[in-house]
Amino acid sequence: MRYLPLTEVDRREMLGVIGAKSIDELFRDVPASAVLGGKIAGLPDHQGELEVERAFQAYAAKNLSPGSVPFFIGGGAYRHHVPATVDYMIQRGEFLTSYTPYQPEITQGTLQYLFEFQTQITLLTGMEVANASMYDGSTGTSEAVLMANRVTRRHKALISGGLHPQYRSIIETTAKWEGFKAAVTAVDAGGLEDLIAQVDKETSCVVVQNPSFFGHVRDFTKLAEACHAAGALLIVVVTEVVSLGLLKPPGEMGADIVVCEGQSIGNGLGFGGPYVGLFATRDKYMRQMPGRLVGETVDADGKRGFVLTLSTREQHIRREKATSNICTNAGLCALAFTVHLTLLGEAGFRRLAEINHAKASELADRVSAIPGVKLLNDSFFNEFTVRLPKPAAPVVEALAAKRILGGLPVSRLLPDDPSVENLLLLAATETATEEGMGPLVAALKEVL
Amino acid sequence: MVQSLDRSQGREGGSAGGVAAGPTDTHGTFTGNRALQIEEPLIFEMGQPGRCGVDLPEPPKVKDRFNGLRRSGEVGLPGLSEPQVVQHYTRLSQKNYAIDMGVYPLGSCTMKHNPRINEKVARLPGIGDLHPLQPVSTVQGALELIDRLAHWLKTLTGMPAVAMSPAAGAHGEMCGMMAIAAALEAKGERAQRRIVLAPESAHGTNPATAAALGFTVKPIPANDRGRVDLAALKAALGPDVAAIMLTNPNTCGLFESEIVEISKAVHAVGAYFYCDGANFNAIVGRVRPGDLGVDCMHINLHKTFSTPHGGGGPGAGPVVLSAALAPYAPYPWIVKQGDKWTVAEDGGALKSLGVEGTPLGRLKAFHGQMGMFTRALAYIMSHGADGLKQVAEDAVLSANYVMAALGDTMSPAFEGPCMHEALFDDRFLKGTGVSTLDFAKAMIDEGYHPMTMYFPLVVHGAMLIEPTESVAKEDLDQFIGALRSLTARAKTGTAAEAFKAAPLYSPRRRLDETLAARKPILRWKPSNNPPDDPMKQAAE
Amino acid sequence: MAVVKYSEEHEWIRVEGDTGTIGITQYAQEQLGDVVFVDVPAAGRKVAKGESVAVVESVKAASDIYSPVSGEVVEANAALAESPGDVNLEPMGKGWFFKLTIADKSELDELMDEAGYATFLKSLG
Incomplete structure (x- = not known):
């Protein structure tokens, strides 16, 4: 097996050092009722690279590219x-096969590009602070609603009829099981809805999309004002991030949280994933953000360096009190995004x-x-x-x-x-x- | 005052602000570079107007239809040419440690070899470039591919169903726990069953997930063998318990030997058994969780099935489900009708397909992390049933070898055999002035990524080593030799200062995390000048 | 004369008339390490004894602070936003967290005095 370096001789020697007669001895804590005689039935054995590639070409041939x-x-x-440079860069092993930058001394590469990424996101959205990415735009939107509920201590989200229907379903699913209200408005194919009248003192946030699912470009400045007057947050979702090259950014309309699907920059269609969620907000809500954050600092020699910071928000420290259960982000897709955007300038x-x-x-x-x-x-x-x-x-x-x-x-x-x-x-x-x-x-x- | 401590990778109470300066590096070069280590500014400090890394045609002039909402100012992005961009990211890459460079023994993370054929097939035209909302008739091969991976996952775990859409392990946990909530609701027991039990050693995501769903998390203590205390568990079980969330093999690297009794006791009171599958690599192909009484388990494709970790993602976290939970799997469902594959994205579609089910809702847009499915399936097909069994055996063998080879000088936390990771505590460092953190930082100078530190919390100064099956014996021997040498140095009792100064040879030395947290700088601004930029000084 | 009492959660309260000033002890700040952020309750908030009212964070840990007595918050230490390190430097001085009007002075009887707290610390080893 080409991926397994241990030889039979190695295995025997290692068992000798351990003092075990057989590999089965190492599995002796497995209850007898769950021990399988041999390998799991009904599955084929290993294959060479050529055979594997052929199998995937066969799958590909059944699709319309x-x-x-x-x-x-x-x-x-x-x-x-x-651009070809993007895909080359993300396949460099130092990026591809590195993990979350827990040891900043030997992961400055990841940390610096994430710091640059965070900066790019604030510039695109017109916001003050951005995290190091979410799974994607759809899950990021639901996290934004949860964040708004935390900030406002309210439990009713008002969902625009111009929001991507699947994004809306995810919010509704989260609302059902995590216990808040998702007020859904009628589908807005014409781009004419006005949600201002529906914002009340129980509303934690209003979720709109720009351009909307149906493509309309809207000005949400007045809606933002109405939200703020009522003590609610405005969440603006952008599924086509290229639009931010020409459109007024949500931050200039008064958005409190901006979530974008970042796939358009650097990431292929890939039948729906993995993509990269962009998540930005105001400085004052920094500590209520979900996800990882990279910050600037200095090392023992006084040289600039970067670290994961404000980790006390996260699940590995706060456990049941964390801002989110998220652990993984979309690091490599964020790299593709940031390389492509750097090329574009x-x-x-x-x-x-x-x-x-x-x-x-x-x-x-x-x-x-x-x-x-x-x-x-x-x-x-x-x-x-x-x-x-x-x-x-x-x-x-x-x-x-x-x-x-x-x-x-x-x-x-x-x-x-x-x-x-x-x-x-x-x-x-x-x-x-x-x-x-x-x-x-x-x-x-x-x-x- | 009740503390919630960092249970991740090795940040102990002390701060980097208190790092001993140690022998300082003089950096006596003009550039500040050291041969292959090139100091690299931020892109925002490099850009020039008029430079661009792409050539795009002049667009035809059209009257814009933006409803008067054209961006007024610049975005503020720097302009760089393609060679500058390539050099920038190449230089950054050289400041990273990676699996491709050597042993990456990060316990609980399964840093195994990432084969490149997986990358190649994920990029094939007709797979990597498919739109998720193309007509279903044009993506029959993609749906078949997902179903093929689903078949493997179900068969390897001995479970009847799998939800493919969760984006990562924690997302899978959310999916599994929502399915449990849905099953309880269907039985009219959701209001009554408010408690979720989780061992003290659990991953932080477990209590975070349960709490998000409104459950109250009750910790279950471990016994002195590092396993769940069965008597304490039984005492905690009752009609108010919704589920237990248990990692198996557990976070101490041990197989829960009483797992069958645990699952029986949990089921006897009408609760469900959520298994955190983060450590599936230890048993893949050898033990089926379905045979242990598990109701649902997420599988981190980026751990057991080698999809690249990519600096912290993307992942994928399919969840296998027992028959009791299968009806609640979230949309979409991929269903075969005759010889055609279809996707049910809502209740009406399920009905028209004649499929029974009451899905809990939708967790993610589209169909899940297809790019990860492709890589995982390529990995699985390359190994086959025989190879996967060998993966588990070699991973367990390597961890036990590390434990045996270091057992006399370091201090194993529990008696073996362990599964795929070996857990040590810091007793062997007692009185040396060297902490777990210092020990780990010294490993960096030896050319290794440190093991997982200070997790699980149930062990003092924990060091969790997971070598995986991908390391050759001679490389394991060198790794063991390095740890033995560091241990001997620490035990001289006079090396504390040197350990506290480590690492010396990495691109950066210990970083001041206190400064970063007290005065957060989370983005570049024109006003943040680098504290020490030799090129700027030279230019002045 | 001001009376200082201590809780088993390592909070202190200095009582002056009806007002109590609350913070964490020297022992607690040592356990936490460098404090990087303190989330203090807003004036006007009514708190119950034992209620989680503040959060103190170091780089590696976050701790909930429980009010040792019931009452209404009258002032929060705004200076901690800029200089959270005060909690390390002077935990019982300028590192205080918040002040409240004490609702029920009998609740103070359930807390330890300085000698009692010293004994309690010894029992922790």
Whole structure:
């Protein structure tokens, strides 16, 4: 077995040093009833690298690769170009095969990039402090609600109808089992909801998304003011982080907590994970944040260095009183994010956002020119919603049959809401080309 | 005053602020660099306007549709060219210790070899680039792959069901404990069963998870053999107990030899048995938790199944479930109908598929950590049933070898045999002036990552060594030799000062954690100048 | 004259009239190590004897502080936000945590005096 360095000779020698006759002796604390005679039945034996790779190629062959076809799906995960440097960097063994930086003397690499990452997140969001990442945007949003409940000592979260439906489900699940109220508003496909009237003295937070799940770009300044007047926090969720290259950041609208899905920068689609959650807030709430934090300090020689800090919030110290049970973060995905964003820099990041918006604008104009198709958005970044003259799910299936991945039928995520049955969510990023848009528009005309 | 102490990697009461200066390093080079160790500024101190590490085409001019919400100022990101970016991160990487460099004996973390074929297959077009919401008809292979891994996990654990979506071990714990709460609710017992029992030696995530769900955590003491005190457990059990959360093999590296009695006693009072599967590597392929009476157990794919730790994530924490808890598994459910794979993402879909179930809800967007599933399955297929059994045996053999080879000079906390990790306490350092922390920091100078320190708390000055199956015997022998040498030095009684000055040869010496916590600096600002930047001084 | 009493949780209370000033003992600060943060209760908060009212943190540990008597908080030591190290330097002086008006002076009888606390510390070994 290529991964196991011990030889039979080694094993015999080691047993000799231990003073055991056989390996079974070392397992003598296992109750007799649970001892298996041999290896576990019904599973194949080991295979070589070639055989393993072939098996995975066979799995891959049964899927339709987005890179090989016209592709316009978003809905919380976006297809972007990831520079080759990013993937090379995260595969360096010193990053890939290192653990949480518990020993700062020999993990300054991880600690410094996380410090840089935290800084980048505060800049993107317009916030004051950011943690070293969450599992992803969806779980981070639920953690933000829990944090708001702690800060306000209230137990009612008001959830926008423009929040990603799966994010909303996660908050509802957390609310059910952790014991708070998730007040859910009607689905807001038109981008017109006004939640101000619903913010009351029991509200711990309002959770909105920008651009919304349906693509609308909203100003939440007044909502933030209403939240603060009522003693509640405003949580702004961003699932397409590239939008922050051109849009007014949530921090400037008065957000108290900002959660982003960071996948778009540096991380491939990967069928949904692992992604990276970005989590930022105000200085005054620093000690109520979940997750790891890296801080600057000096070493015994007076040289600048970085450490994990404010750990007393965390589960390994506070146990049942911790701010969260989170232990793992998304370190390597955060590295991919920060390397890609460093490559982009100010100029590249803004230009990337401009290209995304230009492509989406073109797609919106062309698709909405198809007879019977209506664009629901006055505003959007790189994703928008159109109403089709018939249910969207079979249309998307028909497009897939033509090898076109032509958007997300909203009913996939909101199956019980008949008002969204005809809605199609389309995204265009810098990866969209004329060779993709042309066939999409032609096929849509054909199918509709 | 009741203290909650740091139970992680070795930070004892004293602060780095009190670190002895020791023999100081003079850094007598112009740059401050030392050969391969290059001092590296922050990206924010390197950027220049006009530099960029990507070439993007000029975008067509369009009238923006941002509802008047265009960003007014700059983001503030630095501009660097590609070679600068490559050098920056390469230099940073060289300040990290890693599995790829040597023994990484961090107990309870299972730092085993991370094969690169796993990385390769996770990036194959058609796997690594799939969108999670593509039509299900276009991702049949991906769903089959997830189900294949699920099959392995169920078979290896002897459990009938598995929830794949949790993002990490702690998330899996949340999933498992929610499933228990859901089962109690279905029986109308949720209001009455408010107590969760957990051994004093439990991982911090266990009480954190239980408390988040509104349970009251009651600690169970250990006996002098380092196992759960069965009599104390039985005394604590009653109609108000929801579950026990137990790690097995436990955090002392020992198999809970009375586990069958424990699970019987727990079930006898109508409670559930949550097993923390962090230490599954010790028994994979040899013992099935399902045969021990477990109701649910999370599996850290980044431990037992070698998905890379990546500087602290991402992980993946699928949870295997007993028949009693299986109906409550969260969405999504992957179901095969005829020869087609489908994904049930809501109750209506389950019904239309004719599948029974009352899921507890949703814990994560999409379908879980697919990239980790791919790597774990590649690892599992490479080993096969025969290789995995050998993994457990070699891991246990190596830990016992370390314990035997050091037992006469260091002080094992409990009598062996141990499982996959060997636990020592600090009795052997008594009177030397050297603490567990000092001992660990001295290991850094010998070229090793220290073991887990001060965890579990039930042992004074704990040192938890988990060599894993990936270390060759000659490397284990060198590691043992280094620890024996350090032990001998400590025992001279005159080496305390030298130990307190360690490490000397690492990219940084001991860091002042008190300063970091008292005046938190969590981001770079133009005003934070590095305290000692030789290049800046030279330029002035 | 001010009376100082001690709890088994290593808190002290200095009684002056109806007002009690509360902090942690020399022994407690030694156990904690360098204090990096203290979370003190806001003025006006009513606290019950034994209620968790404050948190003191070192780099490695967080400790709950329980009020040794019932009462209403009248002042918190705001200076600790800037200089938490005062708890290490002068635990019974400028490192105090908060002041309260004592609701029931008979609760003081359940606490130890200085000699009693010294004996208690010895019993801890």
